[in-house]
Amino acid sequence: MSLENYGILKGKPKDWKKGKGKNAHFQILVHDGKSEHRVAVNVNSRVAPSELLYFVDDNFIHPIIEKLPELEMGYRNVDRSSRDLRLDYVRGGLFDTSKMVPLECDIPGPSNDLNELIQKYVDKAADMDGGMLYAFGERWGPESFLPDSFFGFRPGSGIHDIHMNQGNSEKWQADDAPYQDGGLLIHLPEDDRWVAIFLAFQSQCFNTDDFTGHCLPDAPVQKKPETASQECDVKEPESIDEGSVLIVGALVNPEGTDSGKESVTLFNASPKAIDLAGWSLKDAAGRKSNLKGKIRAGSGTRILFSGKGVILSNSGGTISLYDNHGNLMHEVNYSSREVRSGWTLVF
Template sequence: MSLENYGILKGKPKDWKKGKGKNAHYQILVDDGKNEHRVAVNVNSRVAPSELLYFVDDNFSHPMIEKLPQLETGYRNVDRSSRDLRLDYVRGGLFDTSKMVPLECDIPGPSNDLNELIQKYVEKAADMNGGMIYAFGERWGPETFLPDSFFGFRPGSGIHDIHMNQGNSEKWEYDDAPYQDGGLLIHLPEENRWVAIFLAFQSQCFNTDDITGHCLPDVPVQKVPETSSQTCEVEVSESIEAGSVIIVGALINPDGVDSGKESVTLFNASPKSVDLAGWSIKDAAGRKSHLKGEIRAGSGTRILLSGKGVILSNSGGSISLFDDQGKLMHEVKYSSREVRSGWTIVF
């Protein structure tokens, strides 16, 4: 199915937070000169083994780096015709994937885990005149009336899936496609060099179909060296009570063309963060859109609909939310009388 909003975020890192515990992400606050954004970088996996594979090239050279400085700061959507600005670990000639090794995200002591490896280069870019970060992945937001759940800026906006996005295991293979991998490229002009950070899950494979990006049959997942027994905590699937995550709003009839502008807003009323991987929403006609990302306790998120799955009818309908086991978590209905152009219905 592929990522719906693949692109590049260019900006200056201002702040950061290390990822710890379940479903850990290293969070980077990026300023593009006009707006702030959050870059959410996976640093462990909710599927065992928890350690991510990584490769760092601290003197990265590739034709792409000649074009990146010409981009304006901020987020730029990159369509499939612009392969020269898209990452592909398998076909892009970026690096040797056999050199990727696993690294734990949170180990006691200095400079020895994935959080600290990323932070080393993010801090350099923050401190250096002209230092810039380029994050490749899928955008979320802007979330018009929701503040960012980590840094508090408004409107909430950011980019995630900063990792390989093909060769996924069955549960996530709907995200597969070539030429849409995530990663971080960091420009350090005072040192006249680029740093590239590439990440992948150990559950992914590196021999993928040129059209779908799915793992080719009878190809084993890449084997990696064993690591120490100390690992990041792996998230165990827990039963989440229906009504813990609810649908609180929906933009049914955006101004202008509806396609790609309709949205559904969710709120996590529970005391724990909820990982939306494998969750989905359905419309009254049974069309489905898959969800991803995380909602922190007491926070919300706006799901922008691409028009390829759920389509919200202006004549009335329903929206249903399902967890990763297919359990109905919440459902709302609306009538044509409630639909107004440009207005979000609050349920």
């Protein structure tokens, strides 16, 4: 299996937001001359070690940069026959992967973390006449007329998986394939140079199968340097059986303004209390709201949405519950016919 919608987004960066917390993303607002898009760049992993590996070439030279300026603005899907427009960290001759090092995303002080490193070059492209960003990864959207959850433009649209997409650990092996790695290439015409930003998770390997992209049996997994912070060396939380926590209700269409009033009700059917730290809810468009707190055995809890994550569409949709390992625990669907103003749907 591989990424279904791999391609390139070309546009002018306009704004950005730093990523914080588990599974943090540096968010970039890009305009293609007609529409806006969001580029979601992983800067932290929710799986320890949390720091991503990175490599920056601030004078990048490679045959691919001769083809990129010819592309039209906006998103372009790149099929597998066009390898010259696809990134591959292992086979593409892009850079020396042994030079990738881990870096935290949020460190007190200026110009010392991964957020600020990406921001530095995005700002250069935004401020420079003709400065252009090319994001390689997987597209999502357009999301009907729903607003983007970070920048508010409509319809929501963007690109993610801006990192190595092969050599994954067993849990994410389904996303493996050669010639589909993500990354950022930034053209700074006034400086007559290109900047390349490449990212990978420490759980990934760089000795991969030419056909599947899976780690080869003798491939060592990237190790966290002994000198790095040991904050992430913690015991993995105990796994919870699927169906232990269920989605039992949803207020999709509150009376009055929806923002801050939509909610989902969860029920713990198991015989023990469950800590929801690291759990999340997602809507049909993939927007996510993180959960926290504990839910007692045989009890329920109501989750209110702020409007910055999950948005429940009145025209029908899907609500999915994920545990702290990213496993799907429960999922429900509803149609527009079931939605009534002020009424909670019961599943």
